[in-house]
Amino acid sequence: MEIVNTLGRTRAPLVPLVEGEIGIYVCGPTVQANPHVGHGRSAVAFDVIRRYLVYRGFNVTYVRNITDIDDKIIAAASEQGLTIDTVAERAAERFEVTQDALGVLRPDVEPKATDHIGEIVEMISDLIGKDHAYEASGDVYFSVRSFPSYAKLSNRNIDEMLSGARIATGDIKRDPLDFALWKGAKPGEPAWPSPWGEGRPGWHIECSAMARKYLGDTLDIHGGGSDLIFPHHENEIAQSEAVTGQAFARYWLHNGMVNLSGEKMSKSTGHFVDLVGLLSDNPPLAIRLFYLRAHYRSNVEFSADLIADSVTAFERLMAFRRRHEGLEDTAADPGVVDAFEAAMDDDFNTPVALGVLFDAVRDGNRVADEGGDAAALAAAVELIMGVLGLIPDADGLTDLATRIDELAVKLGLEPDGDAEATLLAVIERRTKARIERDWPTSDTIRDGLSEIGIVIEDGADGVAWHRK
RNA sequence: GGCGACGUGGCCGAGUGGUUAGGCAGAGGUCUGCAAAACCUCGUACCCCGGUUCAAUUCCGGGCGUCGCCUCCA
Numbered sequence: 140m141e142i143v144n145t146l147g148r149t150r151a152p153l154v155p156l157v158e159g160e161i162g163i164y165v166c167g168p169t170v171q172a173n174p175h176v177g178h179g180r181s182a183v184a185f186d187v188i189r190r191y192l193v194y195r196g197f198n199v200t201y202v203r204n205i206t207d208i209d210d211k212i213i214a215a216a217s218e219q220g221l222t223i224d225t226v227a228e229r230a231a232e233r234f235e236v237t238q239d240a241l242g243v244l245r246p247d248v249e250p251k252a253t254d255h256i257g258e259i260v261e262m263i264s265d266l267i268g269k270d271h272a273y274e275a276s277g278d279v280y281f282s283v284r285s286f287p288s289y290a291k292l293s294n295r296n297i298d299e300m301l302s303g304a305r306i307a308t309g310d311i312k313r314d315p316l317d318f319a320l321w322k323g324a325k326p327g328e329p330a331w332p333s334p335w336g337e338g339r340p341g342w343h344i345e346c347s348a349m350a351r352k353y354l355g356d357t358l359d360i361h362g363g364g365s366d367l368i369f370p371h372h373e374n375e376i377a378q379s380e381a382v383t384g385q386a387f388a389r390y391w392l393h394n395g396m397v398n399l400s401g402e403k404m405s406k407s408t409g410h411f412v413d414l415v416g417l418l419s420d421n422p423p424l425a426i427r428l429f430y431l432r433a434h435y436r437s438n439v440e441f442s443a444d445l446i447a448d449s450v451t452a453f454e455r456l457m458a459f460r461r462r463h464e465g466l467e468d469t470a471a472d473p474g475v476v477d478a479f480e481a482a483m484d485d486d487f488n489t490p491v492a493l494g495v496l497f498d499a500v501r502d503g504n505r506v507a508d509e510g511g512d513a514a515a516l517a518a519a520v521e522l523i524m525g526v527l528g529l530i531p532d533a534d535g536l537t538d539l540a541t542r543i544d545e546l547a548v549k550l551g552l553e554p555d556g557d558a559e560a561t562l563l564a565v566i567e568r569r570t571k572a573r574i575e576r577d578w579p580t581s582d583t584i585r586d587g588l589s590e591i592g593i594v595i596e597d598g599a600d601g602v603a604w605h606r607k
Numbered sequence: 608g609g610c611g612a613c614g615u616g617g618c619c620g621a622g623u624g625g626u627u628a629g630g631c632a633g634a635g636g637u638c639u640g641c642a643a644a645a646c647c648u649c650g651u652a653c654c655c656c657g658g659u660u661c662a663a664u665u666c667c668g669g670g671c672g673u674c675g676c677c678u679c680c681a
Contacts, residue, residue: 148611166681174681181681211679290610293676299609300677342679364681369610371680395612396675407679432630433620438612438674445619448631455630458644482621490621494629501646508638508646578640585642596643603644 140195140484143436145368145391146292150486155359156389160198162354163189164388166346166363166371167203167249170230171211174237175411176441177364177397177404179418183427184394184435185362186243187527191483194526202353203246204346205231208253208339213328223329237414240423242528248353252345256331259340259348262382263320263333271381275311277323277336283316286377292391293369318374320344343374347387351379361388365395365436366403395438404441412441421446424529425453431489431527452497456520456529459500461605462507463517475499475519479526489527496523534606536562542591550584562588566595566602573597 140153155161165185168178185203192199207227216223238245252259263279266272271285283289283297290297297316319341324330330337350358356379363372372391379387396403404411418426429449433439475495482491503516524530536543536558543561544554550568555561565584572580585595588604596603 168681169679177681179681184681209679294610295677296609365612366676366680369676370678394681396681398674401674403675403680405680428630436612437620440619442618444631448619451632452630455644462644488621490629494621497629504645505647573640576640582641594643597639597641598644599638 141486142390142392143486145393146388151390153390155197156357159196160200161192161359162200163192163202163360163362164346164350164354164358165201165203165246165361166367167205167246168230168234169206169209169211170227170234171209171215172230172406174230174234174414175404175406176414176417177411178234179237179241179414179426180397180430180439181362181364181394182238182243183241183430183528185392186241187431187435187489188360188362188392188487189244190526190528191487200248200354201244201246202248202250202350204349205234205249205251206342206345207231207251208329209342217327233415237418240418241427242424242531244528250349250353252340252349255345255349255352256340258352259344260321260331260333262344262348262351262378263340265382266320266378269381271377272320273313274335275313277338278311278319279321279335279341280312280317281320281374281378281381282313283318283377284314286381288380289316289377290369290373292373292376295369318343318370320378343371344378346371347375347378347382350375350387351383356383356385356387358388360390360392362392362394365393368393392435394435395433397441398438399441401440403438417446421450422453422531424531425450428453428456428493428529431493431529434486434488434490436486453529456496456500456524457531457605459503459517459520460524460530461603463503463513463520466514466517469514469518471519471522472499472515475516476522479519479523483526492523492527496520496527499523535559536606539591539593546584546587546591549587562593562604566604569595570602 141150142153143150163185168174189199189201208223212223212226216226219226263272266281267274267279270282272279272281300316321333321335321338322341323335324337324339328339330339350361361372376387398404399410399412402410426446426449429446432449478495479492482488482495485491499516499520503513503520506513506516521530540558543558543565547554547561547565550565552561552564552568555564565588569581569584572584588595592607593604594607
């Protein structure tokens with residue numbers, strides 16, 4: 140298995156620190172507002188990576204943080220007249236809802252910054268003790284010049300960065316490039332005690348502290364969005380390596396951005412599409428499929444048309460599963476599985492993997508059309524969809540029970556207590572109409588079912604139904 | 608200005624020194640009361656200019672263009 144490492148921009152075999160074990164740390168959200176489509180992409184990208192590593196037999200420990208204290212949260216709280224806890228909790232809840240809908244597995248550990256103030260303070264103290272950081276007026280700053288390999292991830296030249304002139308020259312910082320580890324509290328702001336007075340952590344330090352706590356001094360994989368490469372990940376490296384003297388992460392993986400009309404979605408500019416709304420308007424796993432159609436490292440374009448494409452493609456996968464769900468358990472077609480693994484072994488190339496998947500779908504349908512045995516192909520499709528996280532939870536009909544009953548009554552039928560039984564009775568009624576060649580009645584029933592979200596398909600071997 | 612990514616058929620999006628990616632859309636056909644689903648057939652695409660090569664979309668150089676980061680950001 141080969142992966143592309145942002146650090147050094149090399150492609151190399153994935154070799155974990157401890158054979159068979161992989162520790163992954165992914166930068167999660169700063170919980171300040173609803174997540175947008177870009178956040179979903181990052182989550183799905185690393186969820187697939189995680190699932191595939193598990194599929195390949197690695198014992199994976201997956202850590203994704205929640206940053207629940209930061210300037211933006213404080214600003215949002217004061218704007219909305221809420222406490223920062225309320226803002227953070229609400230946003231975190233919304234985030235979780237989207238994660239579940241997208242089929243993103245919960246992390247093994249999901250640490251919050253505010254639960255790790257002790258570890259953070261300790262790490263900052265270490266940095267001060269090692270002369271990599273200094274206190275100034277109640278703040279603590281990391282001294283970038285004290286860490287010679289600073290900017291190795293983003294491949295920048297410190298001296299040239301200064302001439303960029305976009306860096307505000309702070310009066311209390313010794314060097315304009317130095318960044319805050321600890322910020323002294325201003326009146327009314329949330330604060331925790333520290334050796335440097337009441338205050339709160341700077342943005343980058345929580346990741347260093349929590350990653351170290353849960354995964355040790357050296358991580359196998361550190362992931363996040365490409366917009367975090369500089370300065371966030373660069374600063375994490377500086378903090379962690381200055382403390383431990385060890386390489387912080389063996390492999391750095393970065394997902395590309397989601398663009399809207401050619402430009403990156405961004406919360407701060409208001410140029411984004413709300414993920415909660417998108418997921419409620421579409422089959423959530425179709426959105427997951429949308430993400431997987433591009434390689435995780437590439438930027439990808441978002442539009443309503445592209446989502447519609449993905450919904451159609453996803454429905455095709457669902458139709459295939461319905462058609463073949465009765466088949467006996469069989470070993471997955473080895474040729475298909477090999478092709479899938481080859482694609483994923485190549486830096487998690489999901490577009491190619493999807494090509495393999497859709498090839499198998501077409502072949503499976505053809506074999507079935509010709510009356511052959513498609514079980515091995517269907518099993519391969521199931522396997523691939525499982526690893527990619529594209530299989531929905533079985534959904535019952537309980538939420539539609541009332542409407543199904545209403546439809547039954549309209550047709551002069553007695554509702555059964557069980558929604559599915561009632562539905563089958565309705566379908567039976569339609570079949571009767573069809574036998575009598577009473578097309579108006581037949582079509583009216585089909586339309587009525589369609590209205591409540593149930594699709595009817597007349598096949599050679601009977602009538603099938605499924606939810607939209 | 609610095610660092611990085613990229614320019615592929617109607618749209619999206621992989622990939623390769625000479626052999627079909629895939630999805631969606633479109634055209635025709637099979638099946639069907641209609642619809643849906645499904646299958647078959649159909650598109651010789653690779654920004655421009657040089658160079659290397661028997662052969663370049665794929666390698667090298669130059670140009671043009673787009674995007675990201677350099678400030679909070681998945």
